[in-house]
Amino acid sequence: MKGKESVTEEERVAFATHKCYDYDCDDNEFLPFQLSSEEPEDDGGKDAIEIATAEQEESFAANFYRCGMDWSCLLPNTNTNTTGNIVEVEENNNQNPCEQQIDSKKNKGTNSLKQTTLFHMWGFQKDMNMKNKPSTTSSTLLSGMMKSKQPHLLPPIMGKINKSSGGGGGGNSSEFAHKYGQQPRVCPFYKKIPGTPFTVDAFCYGRIEGCSAFILSHFHADHYRGLSKRWSHGPIYCTSLTARLVSMCLSVDPIFLFPVEFGKEYLIEGIRMTMLEANHCPGAALIHFRLPNGQCYLHTGDFRASKLMHIYPLLVNQRVNVLYLDTTYCNPKYRFPSKEDVLSFVVGVTKNCLMKQPKTLVIVGAYSLGKECVYLAISKALGVKIYANALRRRVLQSLGWTELSGNLCSNGKDTPLHVLPISSLKFQILENYLKTYMNQYTAVLAFRPTGWTYSEAIGSHLDLIKPRSKGIVTIYGVPYSEHSSFTELQEFVQFLRPDKIIPTVNVGNAANREKMQSYFQEWLKGG
Known part of the structure; x- marks a missing residue:
């Protein structure tokens, strides 16, 4: 007993x-707050969990998984x-x-x-x-x-x-x-x-x-x-x-x-x-x-x-x-375009969006490890820093990737490019996140880079991708797979x-x- x-x-x-x-x-x-290497292969691409905010303060071990x-x-x-x-x-x-x-x-x-x-x-x-x-x-x-x-x-x-x-x-x-x-x-x-x-x-x-x-x-x-x-x-x-x-x-x-x-x-x-x-x-x-x-x-x-x-x-x-x-x-049915083609598409969409609406906050969803090339490509194209919370920064700085670690910043108000957990890319969560920066930005453009977003109908014709939009939030699913x-x-x-x-x-x-x-x-x- x-x-x-x-x-x-x-x-x-x-x-x-x-x-x-x-x-x-x-x-x-x-594990709690941990996101898989890709979407879980046995669930048809469901998000691992829903996170209320990407800025909660907890222990490093727990927050790392976010x-x-x-x-x-x-x-x-x-x-x-x-x-x-x-x-x-x-x-x-x-x-x-x-x-x-x-x-x-x-x-x-x-x-x-x-x-x-x-x-x-x-x-x-x-x-x-x-x-x-x-x-x-x-x-x-x-x-x-x-x-x-x-x-x-x-x-x-x-x-x-x-x-x-x-x-x-x-x-x-x-x-x-x-x-x-x-x-x-x-x-x-x-x-x-x-x-x-x-x-x-x-x-x-x-x-x-x-x-x-x-x-x-x-x-x-x-x-x-x-x-x-x-x-x-x-x-x-x-x-x-x-x-x-x-x-x-x-x-x-x-x-x-x-x-x-x-x-x-x-x-x-x-x-x-x-x-x-x-x-x-x-x-x-x-x-x-x-x-x-x-x-x-x-x-x-x-x-x-x-x-x-x-x-x-x-x-x-x-x-x-x-x-x-x-x-x-x-x-x-899975015949992905190259990573380079997807990165070019993401950069092009971002530039066009900012030309039409300069006060747009750009968000890239990422796992605990992986997808770094997506937000780094946007950073280099726009000449801006990358904001990630302290826990993610610690992980990224441990990679020994100078080009990436040198472009990180600790204040979200200093750059229009933010990285959040991929499971946070939901309309309500992003709308709430934008409120933190309401004096700077009026809209959100988010990218969800995963192979599970691939569509046979679109194939390599990335310009055919249609985003999902609701109010001030627009989310692009792009077939960037690792x-x-x-x-x-x-x-x-x-x-x-x-x-x-x-x-x-x-x-x-x-x-x-x-x-x-x-x-x-x-x-x-x-x-």
Whole structure:
């Protein structure tokens, strides 16, 4: 009886609805104030929650969810230190980072791979606030760090879990099931990487049999769900930026966080792992695994496929046997225009509106992370600053994106360009928000950038988009997506030509799975 009374009603409900009990999740299984990486794929694009105001004062951790590139050079070679379980590849600093090449002659059998990325090509500067992180040019520093944490040796970590009162963080569904006679959540097979100790984005299933290392592909709530300061199930591997956000916003004990650099190959428990830029949100990664038997797996996490990925040296030179594919928009009706075309449309609409009504407040809806290019494009075109509340500014300033952080301002009255949570883009909320600035502005022009606004009838003819208007508020839904369109998925699959494809989104329905497999087979035949 005491055991049951020690559990709150909220925790009981959270478990009953298959949600991680560390937080009270909303109906779409996202944390309070957290907005998904795109609209939730299983609800047809409903907003995660409705927020009464974007300016409420609460704790940073809570308010962060209301808010809101890494770049890289791929520099692996075959000289790995096999004396340790985790090593990183040394770099050749004499090559131009914007080249993609294999210089096998100069290195006499040691293949040095160089690769630029989308953000590198766009001129983003590398984050200089990583002095306390492992150097990207020194394997010695990383080796020292790994020796102190020893993530490959599970007994110390497992001992810590066993001694903890809660049995580990992130919600132990097994313990709840035992208490209440319910079945624990089972980790889906598509989150497990066969022949390895890794799972990807699997933090709310308690301890997972056979898993001794956890990978977080990016910092979106539907992927990190289950992580909290109570986490103690094992080491978490993610990009440096993602690790920084996990520590800052979720208070996960740093002893469990192992940041890795884009494009570097790490040897972890005999498995070679490399993270590649995913063109999704800042810090998002594709994860490449090479097993001792030579088999290669690629898990895309969430990504938007691009032509640049077709020249990633690792993907060009190592055949992918199994592809775990983000299939959020694996439907022929989704054929998005390019990001650049959507940005041009948004800028054009904004300029035309301001010419007709100069006293217009421009608002861009965004998730906790992602959509930054939309409001940055407007900022650059108009020559104005970007207003975001203190919590969002803190997150944006942590990205190491100088062009963005240098254009932020702390006073909403100093600029006509504001960023709000995408779920706040509702007529009544925006009308109330405008009242704060009633002496400056008389109308609102808002943009809701998400792939769920795409219409087959409009396709790439963005000038046909009709906004929704009510009184002094006008809202444009624009198909700016950070997930791959159907055609982009096809091109990516035909480039890789994997032996097997495992979809990771919209897999709960047998008909959906069969339909996607038919697409995959058609793509591989026609490629």
